Amino acid sequence: MLFNSIEYLIFFPIVIFFYFLLPHKIKWAFLLAASYYFYMCWKIEYILLIIISTLIDYYAALQMAKHKKNKRRRTKFLILSLCSNLGILFGFKYFNFFNNSVHDLFNHFNIFYNVPVFDVLLPVGISFYTFQTLSYTIDVYNGKKIPERHLGYFALYVSFFPQLVAGPIERSNRLLPQFYKESKFNYEDVVHGLRLMLWGFFKKVVIADRLAYFVNTVYNSPSDFYGFQLIIATVFFAFQIFCDFSGYSDIAIGTARIMGYRLMNNFDRPYSSQFIAEFWKRWHISLSTWFRDYLYIPLGGNRVTKWRWYYNLLITFIISGLWHGANWTFIAWGLIHGIYLILGIVTDNLRNTINKKIGLIKFPNTLKYWRKLKTFSLVVFAWIFFRANNIDDAFTILKNVFTFNNESFNLSFVNKGELVISIVLIVFLEMIHFLQKDYDFNTFMKMKPQLMRWAIYIFLILSIVYIGKYNVQDFIYFQF
Amino acid sequence: MKKFIKRVIILVVVIFLIDYLFSLLLDFGRPEDYKAFIDSKLSYQKYKKETQILFIGDSHTADAFVPSEIKKLTGKNTFNYGVYHMSPVEGYFILQDLLKRSKSLEYVVLGTNPTMFNRNVTEGKYTPMFIKNYLVFLELLTVTECKNLSVITRSGKKLDLFLPMIKIFFTGHESKTVRNIKNIDRGYLENVKNYTDINDLHCKNKIYKNSKKVIPLQVEYFNKSIRLLKQNNIMVVIANPPINHMYIEDIKNTNVYKNYNFIIDSIAKNNNIEIYNQNQINKNINLINEDFLNGEHLCYTGALKNSTEFAKYFNNLFL
Known part of the structure; x- marks a missing residue:
């Protein structure tokens, strides 16, 4: 869904209306549903990528906290997070580019190279939400951030619709605590x-x-x-x-x-x-x-x-x-x-x-x-x-x-x-x-x-x- | 919350007010014939309860049928709702809007133009000004994938008058008129100006050369107009208004013209509708060059001859 579309002009006031109407306890669930809907308007199946990233990083961060005195184990989970996030990013965004570049290079030296092109649509905003979740796991690894235990809040941090597809790339230290604060209609x-x-x-x-x-x-x-x-x-x-x-x-x-x-x-x-x-x-x-x-x-x-x-x-x-x-x-x-x-x-x-x-x-x-x-x-x-x-x-x-x-x-x-x-x-x-x-x-x-x-x-x-x-x-x- | 709502309401009211005032200002930019054109169509509100025969189409139709002449010969109250630049898609929505307003309609004449199926689908240059029902208008914007949000405002519908308005304020000179209007007759503008140069009677429309493709949505909505009328138990006639013989010579071998004839004939046949066809031969009405404003539009004398002929045709068909 684009901000400059009729769909958003309808979506936005409805979300705001219900957001202020609902009690604080379930606001996160409503916002998460709205955010997933916002993303699925573009391509339904790609929401799975966000969910996969969310679950892996949620798990990795908890494990890192659990093993905070064991650097090796912490590093293992950091690598899990990095590999999965950057792996998805590479697969969807960079694989064809590197594949074509290698193909051109081999071709230049008359070397046979035939790895097929990965025919896939680039998931919108993938670079943004990947970097956002990466910053979270790196911060947890470095001990700068206590891992988020509420899966719902964490999922919302990854997929918060206003900044989901084109940023700003928010840091967990800034955004996550805000979800806990009760927000009421404020004129200013x-x-x-x-x-x-x-x-x-x-x-x-x-x-x-x-x-x-x-x-x-x-x-x-x-x-x-x-x-x-x-x-x-x-x-x-x-x-x-x-x-x-x-x-x-x-x-x-x-x-x-x-x-x-x-x-x-x-x-x-x-x-x-x-x-x-x-x-x-x-x-x-x-x-x-x-x-x-x-x-x-x-x-x-x-x-x-x-x-x-x-x-x-x-x-x-x-x-x-x-x-x-x-x-x-x-x-x-x-x-x-x-x-x-x-x-x-x-x-x-x-x-x-x-x-x-x-x-x-x-x-x-x-x-x-x-x-x-x-x-x-x-x-x-x-x-x-x-x-x-x-x-x-x-x-x-x-x-x-x-x-x-x-x-x-x-x-x-x-x-x-x-x-x-x-x-x-x-x-x-x-x-x-x-x-x-x-x-x-x-x-x-x-x-x-x-x-x-x-x-x-x-x-x-x-x-x-x-x-x-x-x-x-x-x-x-x-x-x- | 109250303070916010109060301020939003004030802002909206102020914006509407500014838009209204700006639209009045823009009216200064209207040349005389443009003003007459807009006023003539808006006057339908006055005749909506008594109109029995309605002409709808683009400028070809607008310039070709004189309601008072047709009323004289058929006894039916007639209104000419030809809107310049109107395409079949827009025509469908205008028709829908008019049907919601008027319950007395018995016959609708769908005017044609050889380029009508080749026009790009837009929300129209003038159409937004005439549709009163907001739901119908929103449907038009949706179908045409409206690329111009300004048409939802009063001023936005006539923003093309901005430059002429500025010109009038700075120079005092009005824009040139295309037609010399003597009188307004139920949607028809009595234009007494005819062609000035014989070349005006030849085809200059680039669409015949450049446009090869028929736009399917235009054909679909022409058919939809017919179905809409039939559902409302209104008799339908297709009318091909007269085109000058020199113009016909220029276009007769083009794909645009051939496709148009083929599509119109097929639609008429499939829907069992008669065609009043004057754009190929003009043989019954003895039109002369002086009856034309240009190759594809009649002036008043030509429209009178054409209307007489149409009334005869109508009487034979229905009365």
């Missing part, structure tokens, strides 16, 4: 949640799905486009993916908040970052902190030799890229970001010296905007690999993007009115981000006088209704 929470949902829907339906048409046209036949056409399509994609994914996160956080649950913030105006490292503190925060805590730091983080540090960074970002999809384009995207970070560290002193020498350091605002522009450009460049349908397309785009001729400025393939609306919407979005300063959207809205708040609500609602796009496009991050 409901308004907060609805406000976020409204903002999320606006970003998804009005901005992201509008930009999608332009981006898809260009990226589905990249050899037909040049220069400015490709640049504008890639910049549009940067805003499309931001509005799409942060819109989803806002709807998810808002839905949970209405019921009294607080999910972690997933985006914090990432395109106003001055450095790539800062970008990763603001983009898909729940995933980047997951990789930081469960991969980067266990590898040694930055408390190792210089070269090992660079290696840790590269590995983390390559795996992060691979997490996004079984395609070389995502690996390339991760690799590029890893290289950006390493170059950032290596050239830090040099850049500071240059800034001092040319006097830019005396103009902090100019320096700030220069850095933002530079970071945004680097991020946009990397998006080429993320969005391209395959690695060949990505290189075609790289080749064509620097070709400027009469054709490269021709934007007649897109409706002029739509193009103007798209640009106006991007400016509007950035204006809101600028005005937000260091506050989140909700705090920013709360600080405004009531009349202005209402004017913004009405503007957002009417924009969604009047100029929203209703082709019911999947959220981009569903595929991960």
Whole structure:
């Protein structure tokens, strides 16, 4: 079930209505049933994967707690959890990719290789709920979390519908205790949640799905486009993916908040970052902190030799890229970001010296905007690999993007009115981000006088209704 | 909870009010003939209790049948509910809506257009403005997999008037009218303007060249309209309004036209319905080029000739 569908518009108020009506004791069962139904609307049989993951991790965690003084046994159960979760993830998401890659490699050396392709549909949200349950078992293994004994609550933690298919990837320490707290109708929470949902829907339906048409046209036949056409399509994609994914996160956080649950913030105006490292503190925060805590730091983080540090960074970002999809384009995207970070560290002193020498350091605002522009450009460049349908397309785009001729400025393939609306919407979005300063959207809205708040609500609602796009496009991050 | 509900109600009321005011503002963007078109169909409310013959179809039908002329010759109260751009799917829902409102109907004439089965299924450009019953409207949105949520609001149904409205406010110039309307006659617009260039009588519609596929849902809903009428004991006639002979020459060998004739003939045969067919020969009514607004639409003089002929045909068939 998509958030931007009629089904969800019916599902959501019914769930909320009964949620507040039911006594606290059985709320978890109702939410679990609603969450399973939410998932089964997409494909009934894949609910089994969630149930299998839930049962294995529930059992493994209890066993780890039981043998907390016996590291070997604990490790055995951790391996059980890791192998089963990552095994399912590999089987459904990565097997064909590795199989095809090995096939291509063998083919290259004229070696016969014939392992059949696993013809299966990728379970929606598998990467999200797998990582969520993995963080739980790793935390229990490390003694950071007492295992959950209530199977129902644990099952709900794995499958909580607002964040089940596209995050935020919640930590058990944050989410599980909230299920125990009795939540009643709270005006502040409901308004907060609805406000976020409204903002999320606006970003998804009005901005992201509008930009999608332009981006898809260009990226589905990249050899037909040049220069400015490709640049504008890639910049549009940067805003499309931001509005799409942060819109989803806002709807998810808002839905949970209405019921009294607080999910972690997933985006914090990432395109106003001055450095790539800062970008990763603001983009898909729940995933980047997951990789930081469960991969980067266990590898040694930055408390190792210089070269090992660079290696840790590269590995983390390559795996992060691979997490996004079984395609070389995502690996390339991760690799590029890893290289950006390493170059950032290596050239830090040099850049500071240059800034001092040319006097830019005396103009902090100019320096700030220069850095933002530079970071945004680097991020946009990397998006080429993320969005391209395959690695060949990505290189075609790289080749064509620097070709400027009469054709490269021709934007007649897109409706002029739509193009103007798209640009106006991007400016509007950035204006809101600028005005937000260091506050989140909700705090920013709360600080405004009531009349202005209402004017913004009405503007957002009417924009969604009047100029929203209703082709019911999947959220981009569903595929991960 | 009370505070929340109170505020939600206020917000909803304010939004409805803004939507209503905006819709009034958008009306400034209506060219004269557009205004006449909308008003003419909405006036059905006034005649719903007495209408006996109802014409339903798209612009071909809207421009081809003069209710007062048909009433004069048949004695039956007639209303022309031809809606520009309407497809068979939309036609079915308009019909359903009209049947819920009107109990006096005895005959329904289903007007056709050679491109009707090749049109993409949409919720329609104008149709949402005319359906009064909300359940019928929701069914239309569901069947057409509506991609435009705005049609559920008053202003959203006429958002295409936004740019003309802006133009009028800034320049004072109205958009060009397509028809010169002298009078409104029970859904029919008396258009006195005819073609300006002989080329207008030739086919310029790209659908004949580009569209090869018949859309099954359009055929299905045309059949459903017939079944709906029969269930309500209403006599049905299919009418192919006149098309200029030059236009016919241009399209007669296209797949679109051949498929259309084949489908219409089959439907008529299967349902035992008569076809009033004027789009192939025009032989009985002596239409001249000046009777046409363009190759596929009649102006008032042509519509009068066609209506006279239709009334004769109707009298022979039913009276």
